[in-house]
Amino acid sequence: MKIQQKVKINQNSELLVLFENNDSSVKKLIKSIPEKINKLENFYKINLPKTTIEFVYSREDFDQKIGSETPEWMVGFTRGNKIYLFSPQVIEKESTHKKAEVEKILIHEICHIFNHKINKRTLRFFDEGVALYLADQEKPKPKKFDYKKIKQKFFKWDISSKQFAENDGYQLSYWFVRKVVEKYSKNKILNLLKTDPRKIGRIINQL
Numbered sequence: 045m046k047i048q049q050k051v052k053i054n055q056n057s058e059l060l061v062l063f064e065n066n067d068s069s070v071k072k073l074i075k076s077i078p079e080k081i082n083k084l085e086n087f088y089k090i091n092l093p094k095t096t097i098e099f100v101y102s103r104e105d106f107d108q109k110i111g112s113e114t115p116e117w118m119v120g121f122t123r124g125n126k127i128y129l130f131s132p133q134v135i136e137k138e139s140t141h142k143k144a145e146v147e148k149i150l151i152h153e154i155c156h157i158f159n160h161k162i163n164k165r166t167l168r169f170f171d172e173g174v175a176l177y178l179a180d181q182e183k184p185k186p187k188k189f190d191y192k193k194i195k196q197k198f199f200k201w202d203i204s205s206k207q208f209a210e211n212d213g214y215q216l217s218y219w220f221v222r223k224v225v226e227k228y229s230k231n232k233i234l235n236l237l238k239t240d241p242r243k244i245g246r247i248i249n250q251l
């Protein structure tokens with residue numbers, strides 16, 4: 045049986061967390077989360093919308109929640125203001141991830157909620173890149189950075205999560221965002237997120 049716990053972030057924000065009653069790994073995990081979300085609120089300059097995190101305990105249950113079969117590496121998913129995530133208790137058995145990664149994965153999913161609040165139509169490339177960067181999920185550095193190829197492959201609407209992953213989207217978007225921060229500032233990535241997708245080509249040419 046899952047229980048619900050309210051987690052206060054600050055005066056304006058709170059989380060609702062659903063997890064198995066006897067799961068101490070979740071209780072431990074959520075202790076550090078309010079401080080991290082407060083930092084994100086400072087960065088995004090908005091409050092986190094009311095968010096629910098539901099922990100899941102099997103691949104079958106996860107697939108059912110998402111509505112399709114998911115690959116072994118996929119452990120978190122955000123729809124609207126709801127996050128589904130494998131409990132640290134089962135993640136090593138049910139996926140290719142380590143227990144120690146769960147906190148960063150949760151921060152990543154929370155970043156998606158902020159990103160969508162800032163811009164409902166933000167490109168997947170920026171949405172993922174910013175989430176990876178802010179959750180500190182460093183990826184191996186690509187040997188080459190071909191902007192033309194990145195534009196062709198990723199700056200479009202119809203890219204599925206599968207296509208995105210298979211074309212090294214996670215690695216390239218992480219490094220794209222990191223380069224923007226290093227060259228300009230962290231605030232510049234807020235502009236990327238806010239950009240009207242029809243103007244994205246122009247923005248990129250200016251970087």
Ligand SMILES: [Zn+2]
Nearest residue numbers: 152156172175
């Ligand atoms: Zn993501």
